[in-house]
Amino acid sequence: MRFDLTDLRLFCEVVDAGSITAGAEKSALALAAASTRIRGMELSLGASLLARSRQGVTPTPAGRLLLKHARAILAQSARMREDLGAFAGGVSGQVKVLANTNALTEFLPEALSSFLADHPHVSVDLEERLSDEIVGLIAEGVGDVGIVAGTVEVGALAAYPFRTDRFVVVTAKGHPLAARGRVAFAEVLEHDFVGLDRASSIQRFLTARSAREGRPLRLRVQLRSFDAVCRLVECGVGVGIVPQTTASRAVKTTALEVVELTDDWAVRELNIVVRAMDELRPYARELVESLRAG
Numbered sequence: 001m002r003f004d005l006t007d008l009r010l011f012c013e014v015v016d017a018g019s020i021t022a023g024a025e026k027s028a029l030a031l032a033a034a035s036t037r038i039r040g041m042e043l044s045l046g047a048s049l050l051a052r053s054r055q056g057v058t059p060t061p062a063g064r065l066l067l068k069h070a071r072a073i074l075a076q077s078a079r080m081r082e083d084l085g086a087f088a089g090g091v092s093g094q095v096k097v098l099a100n101t102n103a104l105t106e107f108l109p110e111a112l113s114s115f116l117a118d119h120p121h122v123s124v125d126l127e128e129r130l131s132d133e134i135v136g137l138i139a140e141g142v143g144d145v146g147i148v149a150g151t152v153e154v155g156a157l158a159a160y161p162f163r164t165d166r167f168v169v170v171t172a173k174g175h176p177l178a179a180r181g182r183v184a185f186a187e188v189l190e191h192d193f194v195g196l197d198r199a200s201s202i203q204r205f206l207t208a209r210s211a212r213e214g215r216p217l218r219l220r221v222q223l224r225s226f227d228a229v230c231r232l233v234e235c236g237v238g239v240g241i242v243p244q245t246t247a248s249r250a251v252k253t254t255a256l257e258v259v260e261l262t263d264d265w266a267v268r269e270l271n272i273v274v275r276a277m278d279e280l281r282p283y284a285r286e287l288v289e290s291l292r293a294g
Helices: 005-017 020-026 031-045 061-088 101-118 131-140 201-212 226-234 244-250 282-293
Strands: 050-053 056-059 093-099 122-128 145-149 158-172 193-196 219-223 240-243 256-261 267-274
Touching: 005 020, 005 031, 005 056, 005 061, 020 031, 031 061, 056 061, 093 101, 093 131, 093 282, 101 122, 101 145, 101 158, 101 201, 101 240, 101 244, 101 267, 101 282, 122 282, 131 145, 131 267, 145 282, 158 226, 158 244, 158 282, 193 201, 193 226, 193 240, 219 226, 226 240, 226 244, 226 256, 240 244, 244 256, 267 282
Parallel strands: 093 122, 093 145, 193 219
Antiparallel strands: 050 056, 145 267, 158 240, 158 256, 158 267
């Protein structure tokens, strides 16, 4: 078998994405080149690594074993680059952070900017995921640090408090919900929504919650930021569900009403999760300490 680091990195990206197309994109490879590499790996090994279906790809037993070794090899390669990076005067370390939408948009930009300013030789690879996905990926070693909702079960991971926020409903002035002080999510589902892109973790969460209520989420338009959601809500396109921090900022410059959600899940305790603090590299440990202190 002759697998290079590009092969191994591609394979991990394909498995994580559940798609050769998406894995190729994340690896900055053309689809044809990625497919050729995967096929070459299978031919070299003499076994199928991926089970292909209309829904995407999943690793075979051989693929799961390769995935385990590939992640270990890539992690060791990263450590080698980081240890030697100081001699080259460049970036001496990288931390992979997986965060849900709320943490990524409302809290991490400021927290990370402070850390990066104090650590000029460290870079951060930040990726948005659902909280339950993050727990699994951190446990598997795909990421170093995760930021998840406090409601998810973290298993054997170490968890530390990060921030507290609340999801609220924002409406235009004069909307039927605008005069309500509090409202349940089930009632909000009677109205049109302005939401985030379907790939965002919070939008997937809200879609799942609406399914539990037995009603569809009537999305009129999908945008890329909570601030953009607030601007279209102000224009009367629909209602939005955004963090309280976003709503408090938006009401200073827009004509919005803020209505509290009564559902328990609306209060969002955010936690930092890692496999174990003593297993983290020094700068990853320093990042966790910086996030906790902030």
